Amino acid sequence: MRCIRKIPRIHCGDMVINIEVYAGAKMPTLSEILRKRRLRWLGHVRRMNDSRLPKAALYSQLTQGSRKPGRPSLRFADAIKKDLRSFNILVDKIADDCGAWRIALLDGVIHHRTQWIENKTLR
Numbered sequence: 001m002r003c004i005r006k007i008p009r010i011h012c013g014d015m016v017i018n019i020e021v022y023a024g025a026k027m028p029t030l031s032e033i034l035r036k037r038r039l040r041w042l043g044h045v046r047r048m049n050d051s052r053l054p055k056a057a058l059y060s061q062l063t064q065g066s067r068k069p070g071r072p073s074l075r076f077a078d079a080i081k082k083d084l085r086s087f088n089i090l091v092d093k094i095a096d097d098c099g100a101w102r103i104a105l106l107d108g109v110i111h112h113r114t115q116w117i118e119n120k121t122l123r
Contacts, residue, residue, distance in 0.1 A: 019120050029116070032109050035083040039108070042080055043101040046091070086112050 001018060008024045010016050022029060028036075048055045058076070067073075084091055087108025094100040 017120075019117055028109065029113075031116075032112055035087065035112065036105055036109055038080060039083055039087065039089070039105055042091070043095050043098070043105075046095040047098065086115065 001021065004025050004027060005012075005016075005021055007027075008021070010021060010024075042058075045054050045058050050056075087105070088111045089104050089108050094104050
């Protein structure tokens with residue numbers, strides 16, 4: 001945030017909230033960038049041939065092994081599900097079409113940003 005605040009020359013004493021800083025800089029948040037990249041990769045893997053290793057690894061399940069007690073670590077699939085919910089995307093319908101997937105991601109970024117702003121301003 002410090003670097004993003006330097007672009008429009010906003011100092012820490014100016015008391016400007018992060019939402020306004022991102023809006024003024026016209027930059028995506030770090031979470032938006034990461035979510036969009038994960039979902040772009042998901043669309044790429046989903047369109048792959050079923051015999052390809054990345055697709056087999058993404059959709060496979062372990063048959064053996066155990067986890068440590070306590071809360072399980074988040075898997076990549078869990079992060080993807082959370083990203084799809086925050087971007088309001090149904091993967092089954094549009095992931096096979098590259099152009100539609102790209103448009104859905106752009107719309108998802110806008111949806112994610114509006115939800116983020118609403119959640120921050122309601123507090």
